[in-house]
Amino acid sequence: MFGLAACEKREQAAGGEGPAERAGQHIDQAAAKAGQELNKLADKAGQGMQQAGEKLQNKAQEAQQQEPQKQ
Secondary structure, X not given: OHHHHHHHHHHHHOOOOOHHHHHHHHHHHHXXXXXXXXXXXXXXXXXXXXXXXXXXXXXXXXXXXHOOOOO
């Protein structure tokens, strides 16, 4: 028990963070940045899909208008 308490006090005196905690913070930051980049890519993909859908809809309307009227 005493050994763990002594390590804890040394870490607090040295700045409060050990190497594992600093590594964990770096991992958290990298994961957050990766998540932001994925969101940006998803937004761009969504915009591209929306534009493609609009083009498809416009082409379908054009084809329908060019089709001879059947009665």
